[in-house]
Amino acid sequence: MEAAAQPSPEPAAAPPSPTIIFDRYQLGRVLGRGSFAKVYQASSVADRSAVAIKIIDKNSESLRAIPEAQVLREVHAMRRLQSHPNILKIHEVMATRSKIYLVMELAPGGELFSKLTRRGRFSESSARLLFQQLVSALTFCHENGVAHRDVKPHNILLDKDGNLKLSDFGLSSLSDQHRLCGDGLLRTFCGTPIYTAPEVVSRQSYSGPKADAWSCGVILFMLICGSLPFEDTSISSLYRKAEKRDYKFPSWVSKSARYVINHLLDPNPTSRMGLEALLETTWFKKSSSPLLKSQSDGVLYEMSALAKDYDFAGSVSRANAFDIISLAAGLDISGLFETAGVCNKVKRFTSSAPFEEIRDKVREVGGKLGYGLEKMKGGSMVLRKGGSVLTVEVWEIAQSLMLVEVKMDGVMDMEELHWLEWKAELGGLVLSWHSDGSITD
Incomplete structure (x- = not known):
């Protein structure tokens, strides 16, 4: 008997064609996702250089609930801070009616938080080198009128060589906003409670740089000790601990490192050590990174010198980042400013x-x-x-x-x-x- 004919195998499905945006970037894998944005690894069509692209969906329900000004802050702050080696660079901004594309430097080392989770803690010398880079970046921010206000290990990235890159300026405050009125202090509660200064959570007027200094104290404690200084499921209990300085150092933390952490985690912002004073401490200056020296030499970084031309969906040129975002249909800039009262x-x-x-x-x-x-x-x-x-x-x-x-x-x-x-x-x-x-x- 003749054998029954075997059905011919179905042809293998063709792999999906790569997604290319604006004929300029080919999207790769997803690096991370938030409530209204996804971050992709991508490569330039022109030279195959690697970048990261944050794609923001302007029609998402989450973006309607969250101030769109986070986008404005992030772009405006990153453009202002473009020249510092420890701040993530933004290359260009593009947009359609439904999406905004922020093309940024790729940090292949991932989040500091992930590295901390894997390692548990760093040696004091390794922690100091990372901390020096963080403080250098934040000092540069403050010198250029930007308070970050959400400094945490999740917003600190690492490049392929393990160097630190400060990112995510969506909650930052720009001093330009307060130039014409007010006392220069901030009033909006923002940030992540376990890294946020007590005066911010208690909704007092506060100094952005001093609030960033507190966050630095929390991060330094984590780097050296491998744990958070304050932990509690209740925010009120958490901040009672912060007000009382209710934390303990492991035995391996040096006396000079304890001095720095204690003065950064001072619940009184008036007496709290600022970053300028931190730069002069013996512990911080030990084995100091060369890039810190450019800060103390008084190098001036002018915003105008950093300005570059942009293409807005390939049709608008010679516009700064703020102009581009303002042109994007549907964006509301109302959340960009601190407002008090109802x-x-x-x-x-x-x-x-x-x-x-x-x-x-x-x-x-x-x-x-x-x-x-x-x-x-x-x-x-x-x-x-x-x-x-x-x-x-x-x-x-x-x-x-x-x-x-x-x-x-x-x-x-x-x-x-x-x-x-x-x-x-x-x-x-x-x-x-x-x-x-x-x-x-």
Whole structure:
């Protein structure tokens, strides 16, 4: 009997074609993912050089819930800090209507947190070398007006040689935001509680650099001791421990290292050791890394010298990172600034007019519409009309770029017809409107 014919094997499925974005980068494996972004390893189509690309989905529910200003902060801060060898570099920014692509330096060594988990702890000399690089990076941040505010091992990456790369500036604060008004102190609670200074969690006004110094103390303790100084499932209990300095050193920690950690983990920010004082300690200067010397030599890094041309989806050039993100449809820059107090209605617009012109125009329009000037200080003005109070605040967020925020409180609601009068009168100042609607803080 003739054997039955065997069915011919199905052809093997063709491997999926590689994903190439903007004809410039080929995406590889996923390196990490968050609530509204994924980070991919990628390579340049032109020269095959390796990069990391963070892809942010502007339509995700998570991004709607989290201030989009994290994107702005991250790009603006990284561009400002581009020249430091221990800060992750951003190469370019591209966007479509639905996604933003941040093309960054690849750190193949992964997170410091993962390395700590595998090793348990570092020798004191190895810990010092990493810590010197971290402090060098943060000192450079502070000298250039950036407080990181989320310093933790998860946001510290390592390159192929084990050198440190500070990353993730989404919660950073830029000093430009506070130049025209306020005391220069910050007020927003942000960061990860086990690494965050007590004054931040207790919602006091705080110094960004001093808060970063506390985080450095936590990280140094982890590097040398292999554990956290404070641990508790309750945040209130955690910070009671921090306030009491309730931690113990293992026997192998040297006296000079204990001195540094104790002074960084001072719950009083006024007496806490800052990073400038840390640079002068005997423990820190031992076997000092050569790159620290460039900081003490007083080298100046100007923002203008770091500026580079960008392509926005291949069509817009000669724009800085802030311009690019502002152009991306659907992004709201409202979360970029520290705001105190609760308001019922908020309107925001950007303007290239100088502060004095904006101030005079607001006073003029207010007078036409029956508002009297009640108070003016720095970049803030308060105008009143009966029981209705209008607060106008102006921030310089980049060179020749202002953000104006108009808040209405009181018995008279800012009905659309009423607001249209203001909007028509202010029109000549406006580059772009943002958050033209109501929000609740």
